[in-house]
Amino acid sequence: MKADPLAQIKLLDLQELDSRIAHLKHQLATLPQITQLETARAERAEVDNAARDARIARDDLSLAQRKADNDVEAVKARRVRDEARLNAGQGSAKDLEALQHELGALAKRISDLEDIELELMEELEGSTAEAGRLEAQVAEIDARIAELEESKASAEAEIRAEGSAAFAQRGPLVEDFPADLLALYDKLRDQYGVGAALLRARRCGGCGLDVDAAELSRIRTTPAAEVVRHEDCGRILIRTSESGL
Template identity: 35%
Template sequence: MKASPADQNELLRLQAADTRLAQLAHATKNLPQSAELVKLQPEVEALRARWIAATGELEDARAELKRIESDVQIVDARAKRDSDRVQQSASMKDVQALEAELASLAKRKNDLEEIELTVMQRVEDLEQALAGVEGERAELGARVAALEAQRDEEAGKLEVQRTALAKDRATMAEALPADLIELYERQRARYGVGAAALIRGVSMGSNVKLTESDLSDIRRAAADDVVLCPDSGAILVRGEDSGL
């Protein structure tokens, strides 16, 4: 393949742009905030599990308290009914039976009120525990939100650079011969480097000094011949400091 030395030299600018684009992509994928967010995820999930458990316990305790309060209301209603019947009954036997039931209801209410106090204390304790978990979640959520904001800001800055560089890269590629670009892209896809400079006998594609045999072959090539690095497969761009 033939290409002017100027066009071949332009490939080095293209390769520099591609290298930088790869660096930007790597930086975007490996932002420190992203890594920190990944580390925090187990803590986020653990706190969420604790919050769900604490919420469930509190709901159960509140439901139990409502049942007890309902039972107290039922006992009060029966006690009022029996008291009214005592006032209206003329039968001593009925009065004695009602008074016995009233005594039983009074004991039942006393027992329920003791249980109610215990459950009320448990509800209060669970509310405090849930508030503590919610406080931890709020604090951790603020840290996560701050990290996400920093991550998005950094990613945005990198994207601005990537967009501008990609535009410049496209302009450079459009100005070069299609067959040269095709070869460059093919070598870059295969070996990771599409073009590299030859400096003092060393290929910058492999960072290895070429053998004298390889250098002799390159010396015999015309200036507009496109030559490939025997080690990296990249288009080898020659210049005044190539050591030929």
């Protein structure tokens, strides 16, 4: 393939621009906020699940405490009725003796229920505190996620603006290239990331390998209008006064 030597040299400007665009795309895909958001969202899901479990436990304990409260009140009400009957002397001596025994049993039952009630109150207090702590942690993570999303959006906007400017520069630049040269460059760039590289001090700027003596000899005798490619990596080699030929 033949191409104007000046057009070949201008490929370096195009390659520099394309490398910049590729770098911006890589930046966009690898923003640190992306990983940070993934970590924060996973943490939030874990803490939110724990908070949900804590709320369920709290609600169960609250229900159990209300039941215990009702049980205590029911037994106390029964004791009040029995005490009233006993004080009124209603019934036979045997009935009154039975009431006394029942009052003793009711006192023991009330004591047991109040112990249960107290334990439930303590557990409920701890469960409520744990649910509150976890809900506060979820809120803190949500705030962190919001900050990361804002930071990510800002970084993306900045990178996209820079990318748009680079793309705007690329349009007029590629209009100056012969179609076949541009097609070869684009094909190589798609394959290797770098389609054209400077031959500097006998080294390929694309792959970083030194060009051997035999290939240098061939390149040295190749007309300037002939497009030269590196035998090892296949990229277009751009020859200048820096090439060491």
